[in-house]
Amino acid sequence: xxxxxxxxxxxxxxxxxxxxxxxxxxxxxxxxxxxxxxxxxxxxxxxxxxxxxxxxxxxxxxxxxxxxxxxxxxxxxxxxxxxxxxxxxxxxxxxxxxxxxxxxxxxxxxxxxxxxxxxxxxxxxxxxxxxxxxxxxxxxxxxxxxxxxxxxxxxxxxxxxxxxxxxxxxxxxxxxxxxxxxxxxxxxxxxxxxxxxxxxxxxxxxxxxxxxxxxxxxxxxxxxxxxxxxxxxxxxxxxxxxxxxxxxxxxxxxxxxxxxxxxxxxxxxxxxxxxx
Numbered sequence: 001x002x003x004x005x006x007x008x009x010x011x012x013x014x015x016x017x018x019x020x021x022x023x024x025x026x027x028x029x030x031x032x033x034x035x036x037x038x039x040x041x042x043x044x045x046x047x048x049x050x051x052x053x054x055x056x057x058x059x060x061x062x063x064x065x066x067x068x069x070x071x072x073x074x075x076x077x078x079x080x081x082x083x084x085x086x087x088x089x090x091x092x093x094x095x096x097x098x099x100x101x102x103x104x105x106x107x108x109x110x111x112x113x114x115x116x117x118x119x120x121x122x123x124x125x126x127x128x129x130x131x132x133x134x135x136x137x138x139x140x141x142x143x144x145x146x147x148x149x150x151x152x153x154x155x156x157x158x159x160x161x162x163x164x165x166x167x168x169x170x171x172x173x174x175x176x177x178x179x180x181x182x183x184x185x186x187x188x189x190x191x192x193x194x195x196x197x198x199x200x201x202x203x204x205x206x207x208x209x210x211x212x213x214x215x216x217x218x219x220x221x222x223x224x225x226x227x228x229x230x231x232x233x234x235x236x237x238x239x240x241x242x243x244x245x246x247x248x249x250x251x252x253x254x255x256x257x258x259x260x261x262x263x264x265x266x267x268x269x270x271x272x273x274x275x276x
Contacts, residue, residue, distance in 0.1 A: 018042045018078075019050050028062030028069050033121060035072040036149060042078050048086035051079050056095050066096055067103040071113065074104075075151035084156035091160065102168055108153040108161035109176070109191070111183060119147040155190030158183070162194030170201045177213070189219045196225040200232075207233060220248040227254050 025031045031054060051073040059066050070090055073079070079086050091101060107113050120143060153161070158180070165176055173195070180191035196214050199207045207229060214226025223246060231239035236256040243254040 016045075019045075022054055023057065025054075025058065026061065028058045028060070028064050028066065030062070031058050032062075032064050032069050032072055035069075035076055036115070036117060037123065038076075044081060045078050046082050048079055048082045048089055051076070051086055052089050052093055052095070055090065056093070059095055065100070065103070067100040067107075070096060070100070070104050071107050071151070074108075074157055075113070075153055080154065083154045084160075087157055087160045091164075101164065105161040105164040105168075108157040109165060109179060111152075113151040113153070114148060115151065116146055116148045118143065119145040123147070153187075155186050158187050158190040159194035159197070162191040163198040164194075166195055166198040167201050170206075173202055173206055173210075185218075189217055189222055192217060193219075193222045193225050196222070196229055199229050204233065215242065220246075220251045223248070223251050224254050227251070228257065231256050 022031065022034065025034065055066070055070055055073060058069070074083060074086055074090070090096065090104075096104070162176060162180055165172060176191075176195060180188055180195075182188075183191060192210075192213060196210055199210050202210070211226045211229045211233065214222050214229070217223055217226070227239045227243055230242060239254070239256065243252055246252050
C-alpha cells in the first residue's frame, strides 16, 4: 500500500506547532481569543484528546465560561472530523460541571451560535484595508468596534445535545421537537436520533410518538434507532415485522440487540476441577 503524500499525513502531537503553541496558553480568555482569531481552525486533526487537554489545562483560569471555551473547541474545524468522539470525551471527562454541560447542550440546539466580541480583542494588530482610493470612506477600528462570527454545530453535537436536554428535563419533549424540527434536514435528523437515545426517560405514550417520528425519518440509522425502541415497547417480533417492510436493506437487516450470555459458574467449577 502506497504511503500517503506528505501533505495528507497528520503530524504527531510533538511535531505539531499549532498544538505546541496552544498548549502554552495559560488562561481561558486567551485560548478563546485564539480560537476566534482562527476562523478555519488550523489544519485538520483526528486527535480529539488535543482539545480535551487544552480544556483541562485552562479550566477556570479566565473570565470567560468554561462552557464557552468547550463550544469553541467543539465547533473548531481542526476537530471537525471527530466531533462525536470529542463531545463524548468532554461529557465523560469530568472537566465540566453539569451546569456547564447543560449550557453547552443549549448552545448546540440553536440553529447557529452567534458570537459578538470586540474586534481588537481577537485581532489586536488592527485592520489594514489596503485601499489606495483616497475617496474611500474612512473606517475606524477602536475599542468600540465589534465583530461577529457564527458557529454551526455539526450533527453529532446536535444528537448529543438533544439527548442531554431531554434527560435533564423530560417535560421539554414538545419544545425540543418543535425547536429541532426547524433545523436543516441533517441536523434535524441527528437531533431526532438524540431524542430517541434518551426516550427511556419519557412516558410510554411519548416514547411511541418518538418511535413514529423515527420510523418516518428518511435516514436509515434513525429508523434503526426507532426499531430499538419499538422492540422495547412491543417486543422483537413486532419490530422485526416493521423492519421487513422497510425499503432500505440495512434497516431490513435490523435485529434485536442480543444480551451477552451470563457465564455458568458450574462450568467454571468443572474447568477448575479438570485442571486440578
